[in-house]
Amino acid sequence: MDLNPEHLTQEIRDNIASGDALKSRLVLDHLAMVDRTWQNRVLFELSRGKPDFTIPLLNHLLTTQPDLCAGLPVVRETLISHLVAYPDMLLRFLGDPTIGDRSILLQTAGELRCEESVPVLMEYLSDCKDTLIIRQIIETLGLIGSAQAVNSLTDYLYSADRALILAATQALGQVGSPTAMHRLAERMGTDVELDLTILSIFADVQDTVSMEKLSDALRSHHAHMRIYAKQELERIGNKAVPVLIERLKDDDEDLLVHVLNVLGEIGDESAVAPVRKLLDAMPKNPNVRFAAYETLSCLPLRKGVYTLTAGLSDPEDHVCTAAARAIDKNYNELLGAGIRNLIRGGGPEARHIVKILVNAQVDNIFIGLAEDEEFQHLAMVYLPHAHKDVREHYAAQLRSHGMTEFAARITSGRDEVGRPKICAVDDSRMILNIYKATLHELGYEPVLFEFPASALDWLMKEKPLMVFTDLNMPEVSGTQLTERLRLRYSPAELPVVMVTTQSDSQDHEAARAAGVNDILIKPFKAESLKAAIDKFKKH
Incomplete structure (x- = not known):
């Protein structure tokens, strides 16, 4: 049916003048039947009407003919300009149940961050039974961000x-107030996926x-939660350091290890004194001592390095290795003199100390001591039997410093093949160096991977x-x-041993459910590694 566009335009003028909203809706329902020029003329006439008359009609047009309005941005622009000019109208129509579809009004309230609309929206929310509308109200409240x-x-x-749970979670994250963060924290613990979402909100809010x-x-019982938090x-970096330093006062040893790891990765100098204080207290757990020295190896130490x-002399080789790396990072003549005194x-x-230094691959210490005859004598007890990579590494370092004779002695060791x-x-990488030295000493060829994805490719x-x-x-x-390996290999075909600092039973249960053959708690010694190997060697 062809419509006379002039009649349509005149009709909208007359309806506006008489205040007949019903007839105006009928006119707008036929707007798609005229060309774009006349559509714009009709909309121009509509825009000249009183706001309380025009706003519901523009809302009607946007909600009933979205495809048409997508090509007529002036419709939405006119609505927004009216609502900006007359914000009380937004509150009025948001709370008007006679307006069938208020989704555009909700969206606009969110875009305008209209805080005055929050009481109206909360009342709308309490009365609403439609899940889709409830979700949109929640999303709008989130966009406004009012406490x-x-x-x-x-x-x-x-x-x-669940959709409403996720919407409310995101909305509280957008509010971002301390109370909102507390409420999200209280919700954690029953849904791992939701917990990760909440953690991501915490990471964004950063209060x-x-x-x-x-x-x-x-300190979570779930590994992926801990990994994500780390x-x-x-x-976040330096901003997280004060909170992490405060965590160093905790008694949870697993937590301390993770906190120290994060502080090391961030590398902020303000962590040096608290980490040293922790070491001065001589924590009983060697994993904590290891993590503390490993952290110090990543931090700039300006004074007191001799205490490293x-x-x-720690009773655990892992801890000695970490201390050696920390010394190497901050090596100076004073430290060199201290080590000479120890050996x-x-x-x-x-x-024992020289063996640790050799296996730790600490270049600065090694070169700093290399001209000392006593150090050379002790080093040659172990170097000829060290892993080929270790010998070649040190030989290259020595040659670059003109110590070719010592380099030649190092490389004279015999390489064993077929291990x-x-x-x-x-x-x-520090742990991988320990694996390299220990597995080589036990008669095996270590194949080491820092990145699990690379390990999976090789395996x-x-x-x-x-x-x-x-x-x-x-x-x-x-x-x-382990789960991915079990898609290819059975536990009998390829034994997998989980080696971890975690003492949490839930971690162990999850690991066994994934298909690990055994669990070994760090720090491991050559004896414990050998026992684990011998246990499954028959397979």
Whole structure:
């Protein structure tokens, strides 16, 4: 049916003049039947009407003919300009139940961040039964971000409808007030996916409450939660340091290890004194001591570095190795003199310290001591039997410093071929160095991976004697790595041993459910590694 556009335009003029909204709607329902020029003329006439008459009609047009309005941006622009000029109209029509579809008005209230509309929206929310509309109201309250809405939004954190739970979670995150963050924290603990969403909100908000809750997630029973929290705290960087330092006062040893790891990754100098204070208290757990020295190896130490040499006498080799790396990072003549004093006399402790230094691949220390005859003598007890990579590495360092004779002595060791391969996966290069030295000493060829994805690629092509894997690794956890391996290899075909600092039973249960053959608690010694290998060697 052809419409006379002039008649249509005159009709809208007459309806506006008489205030006949019903007939005006009928005119607008036929707007698509005239060309764009006449459409714009009709809309121009409509825009000249009184706001309380025009706004509902523009809303009607936008909600009933969205495709038409997509090509006529003037419709939405006119509505928004009216609502900006007359904000009381927005409140009036948002609360008007006679307006059938208020979705455009809701969207506009959110876009305009109209805080005055919050009481109206909360009342609308309490009366509404339509889930889709409830969700849109929640999203609008989130966009506005008013703390007035926290209680209303909190109710939907416990809804039976998951979409509403997620909408309320995001909305509270947009509000971002301390109370909103507390409410989100209280919701955590029953839904892992939701917990990750809440953690991401904490990472974005970064207020005091959020930072505390994010750091508290480092003690989670779920590995992927801890990993995510660590990554976000590292991303936040220096702003997270004060909260993390406060966590160093905690008694939870697993938490301390994770906090120290994050502080090391961030590398802020303000963490030096608190980490040293922790070490001065001589924590009983060697994993805490290891993590503390590992952290110090990542931090700039401007004074008191000589105290690091005490770590070389720790009863645990892992801790000694971490201390050696910290010393190497901050090496100076004073530290060199301290180490020379420790190895003087060549007794058992001196030999142990030199063995640690050799296996730790600490270039600055090694070159700093290389001209000392006593050090050379002790080093040559171990270097000829060290892994080929270690010998070649030190030889190259010595040659670059003109010590060719010592370099030649190092490379004279015999390489053993045909050793069974054992794969080790850990995101700590320091731990990988320990694996290299220990597995080589036990008669195996270590195949080492810092990144689990690379390990999986290799393991899909080659099958070693067995696999040792860390639990807490970014991107792919040890549990996830095991799950993927079990798609190809049975536990009998390829034994997997989880090596972790975590003592949490839930972590262990998850690891066993994923298909690990055994769990070994760090720090490991050559004896415990050998026992684990021998246990599954028959397979």
